[in-house]
Amino acid sequence: MTTMFSRLTLRGVTFKNRIAVSPMSQYRAKGGFANDWHMVHLGRFAMGGAALVYAEATAVERSGRRTHGDLGLWNDAQADRLRPIAAFLEQEGAVPGIQLSHAGRKASERRPWHGETPVDAEDETERDEAPWPVFGPSALPYAAGWPTPAEMSEADINRVIQAFGSAAQRAAEAGFKIIEVYAAHGFLVHQFLSPLSNVRTDQWGGSSESRARFAVEVARSIRAHWPERYPLSFRLSATDWIDGGLEIQDTVEIARMLRAEGVDLIDCSSGGVGGKDRPRRMKISEGFQTEFAAEIRRDAEIATMAVGFLWDAAFCENLLASGKADMVALARELLDDPNWPLRAAQHLEMGSNHEFWPIEAGWWLMKRDRLLSKLGLR
Numbered sequence: 001m002t003t004m005f006s007r008l009t010l011r012g013v014t015f016k017n018r019i020a021v022s023p024m025s026q027y028r029a030k031g032g033f034a035n036d037w038h039m040v041h042l043g044r045f046a047m048g049g050a051a052l053v054y055a056e057a058t059a060v061e062r063s064g065r066r067t068h069g070d071l072g073l074w075n076d077a078q079a080d081r082l083r084p085i086a087a088f089l090e091q092e093g094a095v096p097g098i099q100l101s102h103a104g105r106k107a108s109e110r111r112p113w114h115g116e117t118p119v120d121a122e123d124e125t126e127r128d129e130a131p132w133p134v135f136g137p138s139a140l141p142y143a144a145g146w147p148t149p150a151e152m153s154e155a156d157i158n159r160v161i162q163a164f165g166s167a168a169q170r171a172a173e174a175g176f177k178i179i180e181v182y183a184a185h186g187f188l189v190h191q192f193l194s195p196l197s198n199v200r201t202d203q204w205g206g207s208s209e210s211r212a213r214f215a216v217e218v219a220r221s222i223r224a225h226w227p228e229r230y231p232l233s234f235r236l237s238a239t240d241w242i243d244g245g246l247e248i249q250d251t252v253e254i255a256r257m258l259r260a261e262g263v264d265l266i267d268c269s270s271g272g273v274g275g276k277d278r279p280r281r282m283k284i285s286e287g288f289q290t291e292f293a294a295e296i297r298r299d300a301e302i303a304t305m306a307v308g309f310l311w312d313a314a315f316c317e318n319l320l321a322s323g324k325a326d327m328v329a330l331a332r333e334l335l336d337d338p339n340w341p342l343r344a345a346q347h348l349e350m351g352s353n354h355e356f357w358p359i360e361a362g363w364w365l366m367k368r369d370r371l372l373s374k375l376g377l378r
Ligand SMILES: Cc1cc2nc3c(=O)[nH]c(=O)nc-3n(C[C@H](O)[C@H](O)[C@H](O)COP(=O)(O)O)c2cc1C
Pocket: 022, 023, 024, 025, 026, 056, 057, 099, 182, 185, 235, 269, 307, 308, 309, 310, 329, 330, 331, 332, 333
C-alpha cells in the first residue's frame, strides 16, 4: 500500500487518498453565481479519483472578487447554485471543499487572458465590466500602475471578518466539508500578514502578532459558523521571496497561531505579494515549495499540503511517504489529465485498476484490457 492511496482523517472527515485538486479560478461566474461550467470543471476531477476537490477562490463579499468572473458566497442564492455541485462531488467519492477569499487591493482585476491588469473604462465599454474601488490594510498599491487602495477602517475590517464567517455558514449549508482560506498569493489575508503590504501602526499591524491578528480573527469567525466536525485549512505563502517580507520562520509562527484557533491543515504555497515580476530569490523547480510543507509540518506540528509544480506520481509518493506533507495538491497537471489520480494508482501500485474507475468507464476498460491481452496486442 502506498502512502498516496492511504486514507487521511481530519476531524470528522475522511479522505480516500492524499490527492487534492488545488483551487482553480475559472473566471466564468456571473454576479458570483456558479453555473454548469463549474459543475463539469469540478465534477470531472471527482470522477478522476481525487480525494478532495476544491472549488476556486470564492469571494466572501462583492468587493472582494478579484475579477468580474469570480465565484461569490455573499448571499444564499449563490449557495443554492453551489449545492448540486458539492452533492455531485460527494456522490462520486470526493470530499467537496471550497476556498474562501477576499482580494483586497488585488480586486477589480482583468482575467488572465485580458491582461491581469486593473479593470478600467475600456472593460466597461467592451464587456460591461466596470472597475470598483479597492481597499487593503495600508494605502500601498500592489504594483506600479495599480490603484492605491483605501486603508481599511476598523469597521471595514470587522465587516470582512464577519463576511468570512457568514460565507462559511453558507458553505456548510451548501454541502461543503472543508474550507480553505485564501491567505496566500497577495490576497487580503496575506496583505495583512506581510510587512510588505501592511504598515499599519494600530492593533492590525506593526509586530508579527498584530499583522497575524486579521488571519486569526478570520479563523475565529469561521470556526464560530463552521461545524466542529469539519476541517478548516489555510493556504499560506510560506515566503514572500523578498527581503523584508515574510520568511518561512514567520510562517511557522503563523501556522502555530492558526492551529490554536482550530485550523487543521496548512496548504503551503509562496509569493504573490510583491508585484507582478517574479522575485529574484524565487527559483522554480519540480516541487520547489515542498520543503516549506515539511518545515511547517515539523515545526508547527500541523498537517500540511504540498503544492506547486507537482506532476510525477513517484515524486509525490516519495514526499508523502517521507513525511514532508500529509496531502499533495495539483492544479495544471489535473487540467491536462483529470484522471491523474487513477493513473497514479495504476502506476504506483495497482496495475490495471479499472475496478476503481467509475463503473461506467471502468467496466468497458476492463473488458478492453482482457481482449487486448488475449489478442496479444498489449
Ligand atoms: C487556472 C488556474 C487558476 C488558479 N486559481 C487559483 C485560485 O483560485 N486560488 C488559489 O489559491 N490558487 C489558484 N491557482 C494556483 C493553483 O492552485 C496552484 O497553486 C498553482 O497552479 C501551482 O500548482 P500546479 O503547478 O500544480 O499548477 C490557479 C492556477 C491555475 C492554473
